[in-house]
Amino acid sequence: MARTASNPTPATDVWSVDDAFRYLARVIGMQDGLAIYELTDKLLAGRLQMNVKRFVDCVLISAGVVPARLWRDYLALVVVDGRADVGPLKSLAPGKYEYSLSSRDVRLIWGEPTKAPNAAAQFTSTKEWIGNETRRMKAAGEIFATKAALAQEFEQRMKRDPSVRPIKRTSIRNMPVCTENPIRIDWGRESPNVSAG
Numbered sequence: 624m625a626r627t628a629s630n631p632t633p634a635t636d637v638w639s640v641d642d643a644f645r646y647l648a649r650v651i652g653m654q655d656g657l658a659i660y661e662l663t664d665k666l667l668a669g670r671l672q673m674n675v676k677r678f679v680d681c682v683l684i685s686a687g688v689v690p691a692r693l694w695r696d697y698l699a700l701v702v703v704d705g706r707a708d709v710g711p712l713k714s715l716a717p718g719k720y721e722y723s724l725s726s727r728d729v730r731l732i733w734g735e736p737t738k739a740p741n742a743a744a745q746f747t748s749t750k751e752w753i754g755n756e757t758r759r760m761k762a763a764g765e766i767f768a769t770k771a772a773l774a775q776e777f778e779q780r781m782k783r784d785p786s787v788r789p790i791k792r793t794s795i796r797n798m799p800v801c802t803e804n805p806i807r808i809d810w811g812r813e814s815p816n817v818s819a820g
Contacts, residue, residue, distance in 0.1 A: 636725060636726050636727055637674075637723045637724075637725065637726070638723060638724050638725070638726045638729065639722070639723060639724075640662075640673075640700060640707050640708055640709055640722050640723075640724065641706045641707045641708065642724075642726070643662060643707070643724045643726075643729050644658050644659065644662065644700075644702070644706075644707030645707075646726075646729060646730075646733075647661060647662065647729075647733060648788075649785070649788060650785055651733055651734075652782060652785070652789065655702060658707075659700050659701075659702060659707060661733070662700055662707075663694065663699070663700050665732055666689075666691060666694045666700075667691055667694050667695065668691070669691040670732060671724065671728055671729070671732060672688050672689075672724070672725070672728065673688070673689040673709075673722055673723070673724060674686070674687070674688055674689070674722065674723045674724070674725075675687060675688070675689050675720055675721065675722050675723075676720070676721045676723075677716065677718045677719070677720055678718055678719045678720075678721070679717065679718040679719075684718060689722070696712065696713065697711060697712055697713050697715065698710070698711060698712060699712055708722075709722045748787075749781075749787055749788065749790055752781070752784070752786070752787040753777060753795065756777065756780065770796055771792070771796060774792035774793070774795040774796040775792050777792070777795050778790070778791060778792040778795060
């Protein structure tokens with residue numbers, strides 16, 4: 624099953640390295656660097672097994688489990704353009720390598736999130752989430768005394784909501800006006816996006 628915006632990881636038992644990385648970063652809520660560190664640490668310790676298939680000219684040549692000792696000298700997990708993959712540290716036998724992990728093992732080691740995302744839930748951008756939350760808070764009559772207090776509240780709520788990737792309160796406080804959603808965070812109140820003409 625392909626990964627979609629509403630499902631950050633496929634529902635199959637076999638995940639790519641990027642699927643496991645996205646599970647830790649988006650669903651569990653780890654920062655990217657910590658997610659890569661945790662995956663590498665468990666691979667080095669032998670608690671997580673990485674499967675590999677080697678293809679030459681589109682023909683499967685070999686398949687098996689990557690021994691834990693290879694992670695120190697031959698292989699490393701890397702993030703390139705927001706996607707995690709296995710990068711060789713030394714030359715390997717020629718061919719194309721496909722690496723995979725068991726989704727069951729990943730979930731057993733790191734567990735399920737306390738609030739499991741609904742399969743039909745939509746992952747939203749941070750700006751959309753803040754706009755929606757601002758409207759909801761205004762309707763509920765929640766007003767904050769300072770922008771810093773509002774940003775701190777948003778930061779805490781983002782950490783608990785698996786549908787959005789959390790950002791720090793300083794980023795929230797310094798966020799420009801959202802162009803696709805004309806909501807400006809202004810001391811807990813909404814104000815229309817007005818441009819000086």
